Amino acid sequence: MTTASTDPATCHPGSPSPGHLCMPEDARKRAARRLKIARGHLDSIVAMLEKEDAYCVDVLRQIKAVQGALSGAGEVVLRGHLEAHVATASTRGDSVEIVEELMEALKYT
Amino acid sequence: MTTASTDPATCHPGSPSPGHLCMPEDARKRAARRLKIARGHLDSIVAMLEKEDAYCVDVLRQIKAVQGALSGAGEVVLRGHLEAHVATASTRGDSVEIVEELMEALKYT
Amino acid sequence: MTTASTDPATCHPGSPSPGHLCMPEDARKRAARRLKIARGHLDSIVAMLEKEDAYCVDVLRQIKAVQGALSGAGEVVLRGHLEAHVATASTRGDSVEIVEELMEALKYT
Amino acid sequence: MTTASTDPATCHPGSPSPGHLCMPEDARKRAARRLKIARGHLDSIVAMLEKEDAYCVDVLRQIKAVQGALSGAGEVVLRGHLEAHVATASTRGDSVEIVEELMEALKYT
Numbered sequence: 001m002t003t004a005s006t007d008p009a010t011c012h013p014g015s016p017s018p019g020h021l022c023m024p025e026d027a028r029k030r031a032a033r034r035l036k037i038a039r040g041h042l043d044s045i046v047a048m049l050e051k052e053d054a055y056c057v058d059v060l061r062q063i064k065a066v067q068g069a070l071s072g073a074g075e076v077v078l079r080g081h082l083e084a085h086v087a088t089a090s091t092r093g094d095s096v097e098i099v100e101e102l103m104e105a106l107k108y109t
Numbered sequence: 110m111t112t113a114s115t116d117p118a119t120c121h122p123g124s125p126s127p128g129h130l131c132m133p134e135d136a137r138k139r140a141a142r143r144l145k146i147a148r149g150h151l152d153s154i155v156a157m158l159e160k161e162d163a164y165c166v167d168v169l170r171q172i173k174a175v176q177g178a179l180s181g182a183g184e185v186v187l188r189g190h191l192e193a194h195v196a197t198a199s200t201r202g203d204s205v206e207i208v209e210e211l212m213e214a215l216k217y218t
Numbered sequence: 219m220t221t222a223s224t225d226p227a228t229c230h231p232g233s234p235s236p237g238h239l240c241m242p243e244d245a246r247k248r249a250a251r252r253l254k255i256a257r258g259h260l261d262s263i264v265a266m267l268e269k270e271d272a273y274c275v276d277v278l279r280q281i282k283a284v285q286g287a288l289s290g291a292g293e294v295v296l297r298g299h300l301e302a303h304v305a306t307a308s309t310r311g312d313s314v315e316i317v318e319e320l321m322e323a324l325k326y327t
Numbered sequence: 328m329t330t331a332s333t334d335p336a337t338c339h340p341g342s343p344s345p346g347h348l349c350m351p352e353d354a355r356k357r358a359a360r361r362l363k364i365a366r367g368h369l370d371s372i373v374a375m376l377e378k379e380d381a382y383c384v385d386v387l388r389q390i391k392a393v394q395g396a397l398s399g400a401g402e403v404v405l406r407g408h409l410e411a412h413v414a415t416a417s418t419r420g421d422s423v424e425i426v427e428e429l430m431e432a433l434k435y436t
Contacts, residue, residue: 023163031168032158035151044150049141054132056190059140060214063183067176074172079321081165086304087313095305101299105169188430195413196422204414210405241381249386253369260366261391267359272350274408276433277358281401285394292390299383323387 029078034073043064136189140182147178245298249291256287355405358400365396 023031044064048054086102089095154171157163195211198204263280266304267274304320372389375381376423416422 011216012120021164022161023158023165023168025161027165028158028161028163032155035155035158035172036157037153039148039155042144042151046144046148049137049144051165052131052134052137053129054137055130056132056136056186056194057210059132059186060183063144063179063186064214067179067183070176070179074147074176075321075325077165077168077172077322078324080116081169082304082317082320083313085165086300087307087317089305090309095301099297099300099305101166102300103293105166105173106296107293117391123389184430187433188426191413191426191429192422195409196416196426197416200417208406208409208414211409212402216402217407221360238380239377239382240379241386242382243379245383246376246379246381253373253376253390257366257369257373260362260369264362266358267355267362269348270349270352270355271347272355273348274350274354274404275414275428277350277404277434278401278408281362281397281404282432285397285401288390288394288397292394295383295386295390300366300388303383319384323384323391325382 003048021085022095024079024080024084027076027084031073031076034069034076038066038069038073130194132186133189133193136185136193140185140189143178143182144183147175147182150175150178228289239303241295242298242302245294245302248262249294249298252291252294256291259284289310340434350404350413351407351411354403354411358403358407359402361396365393365400368393368396 041062045059045066048059048062081102086098089098148169154168154175157171159167190211195207198207247278258290259280261279263284299320304316307316368389370384372393373388375389408429413425416425
């Protein structure tokens with residue numbers, strides 16, 4: 001009954017889509033936390049751009065910083081996916097599909 | 110008197126920091142517009158992560174999409190900077206400094 | 219006895235390091251082919267740079283093309299690794315280590 | 328007569344294409360040196376892939392190292408281009424074209 005919570009690859013019993021793989025809760029919370037920080041940072045760049053004396057290189061640096069934060073969030077999600085879903089694929093029997101799906105998602109970096 | 114508005118490299122006369130290079134207004138507005146769209150997209154990823162059935166690969170794809178939007182905003186800013194400030198550097202006599210500053214900012218892609 | 223050749227995660231019996239995971243042969247050959255093409259391309263950039271009238275933007279474009287070829291080779295290797303070694307990790311019991319190792323290698327993109 | 332060698336944006340007098348912008352000699356030599364090192368590194372990866380016990384993650388790391396070397400060479404070329412050709416564009420009167428050309432070349436990173 002509570003096995004779901006110990007198997008990170010399985011959705012919680014009450015999940016709206018029980019048949020599909022769900023993100024490990026820890027990764028989900030950590031990624032959300034990082035994305036909220038990135039959003040706050042993005043707010044401050046938008047505010048910066050409202051001022052007439054914004055300087056291009058300052059804005060570029062801030063955009064890069066947000067991109068770094070998003071990469072960090074992406075790493076959290078990727079690591080969770082590899083551990084919970086890819087590393088267990090041969091047991092489930094969907095290795096080819098899960099690798100194909102991941103390669104496709106990683107392509108457009 | 111109104112030369113400032115025709116020279117994109119010069120801040121508007123009433124600018125708080127008249128001695129420094131200011132972002133061309135067009136680039137500033139276009140970058141802001143793109144960053145606001147990216148922020149909305151980021152909000153929707155944060156909302157997605159609040160649901161227990163979020164799926165890693167969907168989240169990865171959305172994060173990549175926001176990174177693409179940020180790259181687009183960065184391109185707008187870079188192009189404005191090159192046209193307004195780098196292309197005019199030898200006239201101002203600060204080529205070495207402005208190139209060094211830009212290379213440093215581009216480094217951490 | 220010949221199971222090794224059907225299991226892409228296992229080195230060939232006569233391999234110098236039988237205890238360690240070996241790259242699937244197909245990925246190995248395809249990656250080598252792509253890297254040889256990249257090397258030929260790199261040769262032509264070096265030759266281009268020997269001429270006094272080389273133009274910066276042409277060189278930049280050629281360097282980007284080689285980087286694209288290397289990314290393609292990297293994708294072949296990554297896909298082979300995910301299918302042969304990561305997707306089978308929970309069966310071997312080394313999921314944490316193999317994911318950690320991969321995340322570390324992907325970091326410096 | 329020897330002005331060509333002091334103006335990095337101008338090709339040497341005997342250049343086959345005197346009307347066009349030439350890469351500063353220093354950048355040309357430094358980029359060539361780095362690309363030769365990258366080529367040697369690439370050779371060693373090809374050799375590595377000829378062995379049956381090549382390990383995916385080792386190959387991935389080596390490919391990333393070569394990509395880093397190519398990025399370094401690209402930075403040398405970009406810096407030379409910005410200093411010699413972009414920073415002088417408003418004087419020549421081709422700012423729009425030279426920025427457009429560079430943005431296009433940088434796009435496919």
